Amino acid sequence: MAKELNKFFESYLKKDPLFKNKKALQDHFTPDNIPHRDEQIKQIAGILAPSLRLEKPSNIFIYGKTGTGKTVVSRYVTNQILETSKIKKIPLKISYLNCKMKRVADTEYRVIAQLCNIFGEKVPATGLPTDEVYKTFIQSIDNEKQLIILVLDEIDQLVEKAGDGILYNLTRINSELKNAQISILGISNDLLFVDNIDPRIKSSLSEEELVFPPYNAIQLQDIMKERVKLGFRRGVLKNGVIEKCAAYAAREHGDARRALELLRVAGEMTERSNQNKITVKYLDDAEEKVERDRIVDIITTQPKQSQLTLHSIFSLNFENKSLFTGDVYEVYKNNCNTCALKPLTQRRVSDIIAELDMLGIINAKVISKGRYGRTREISLAIPESSVNEVKEILIDSLNF
DNA sequence: AGGTATTCACATGAAACTATTCTCTGAGTTAGG
DNA sequence: TAACTCAGAGAATAGTTTCATGTGAATACCTGT
DSSP states (O other): OHHHHHHHHHHHHHSOOSBSOGGGGSTTOOOSOOTTOHHHHHHHHHHHGGGGGTOOOOOEEEEEOTTSSHHHHHHHHHHHHHHHHHHTTOOEEEEEEETTSTTTSSSHHHHHHHHHHHTTOOOOSSSSOHHHHHHHHHHHHHTSOOEEEEEEETHHHHHHHHOTHHHHHHHHGGGGOSSOEEEEEEEESOTTGGGGSOHHHHHHHOSEEEEEOOOOHHHHHHHHHHHHHHHBOTTOBOTTHHHHHHHHHHHHTOOHHHHHHHHHHHHHHHHHTTOSSBOHHHHHHHHHHHHHHHHHHHHHHSOHHHHHHHHHHHHHTTSOSOEEHHHHHHHHHHHHHHTTOOOOOHHHHHHHHHHHHHTTSEEEEEEEOGGGOEEEEEEEOSOHHHHHHHHHHHHHHHTO
């Protein structure tokens, strides 16, 4: 066995790799050239430019669906500014926080604590009052004259979880600072997000707004060609692959991230099956695999109670008729006995069902059945082909 | 027939509770001088 | 007396429960023709 493996690894190394630099196709990569976003780059640069004279730039708000380049563009512009400021010795700092990161920056306390960490103050993960952490933060930045640009990515997630108090405090913080100044650059996936926050906060936070439109298929092709040059070795892509990939992604909502992920996964799959050309077939496989992985990942990381709820839905879905919250709850309660879990209230299960809907595992639409009440109509939202796999994962994880 | 009023079966919201993790503080304890 | 230990108070957070209120439209119930 060991010998075989050895051989396998050796022949693996001997093969010509398809990838030149896989990083170029991964999420965090910031390319030097961002096609079709010149306008936005110019605008942001224009708004942030005063920071190089140590004047506080306006706060900016960026909207756009996922994969429209918001993060990449703001990373790119801020990097450039930072470089210039280093050369000119301007005390300018830029901190980037992704508010979606679970247990890192998804509450008010944690955001401020993270900022403290960035500025070299150690703050415990819990135990302190929030205003204590604010004080620490203010002290740590206010001891010298400097400008701070705070990039808050996925800020809608933060507000949804923790309320808009943070934003209020952050905008107000400038008046407490004697030396330093803070500007905020907020990035949101949710176009309607602004409707849910206090109008006063809104006006001070989004002094400048810009919207990133989705890419169309042609633009996606340009982006992909750019990255393919960096990421793959020459000529490993069959004709039509980029076009098809762009078409896939454009069909969703112009999500460049997804397009690149598809391409990368297709590459990986091609490599694994010892081929040296990426064909359209692998692209199709990749799409399926990406989707399947997403589902499996979501399901395995759900807490037990959610898994059990989902399992109840699955076991009911056999008879092809519509399914309501009450039915699911009944089955769920019985299942609780068989696997020794304390049953939750229906109130909670109702929320869990709503969460599963948000995650895209099921469809749960609120309907009114007139005289017979109001409830959620539940159906599966995952392809027939992965139903069995998912079921097994659930049974396994719940020790049925 | 046409128009209201009821009614169901949950949805949705808010607040309060539970349990865990962690800090801070001050009282009591210990060991060395 | 300084250093150390340890219990208790207080915070943040996640995940719930409890209580209260909301809701869309199929039916039941009138009403006047």
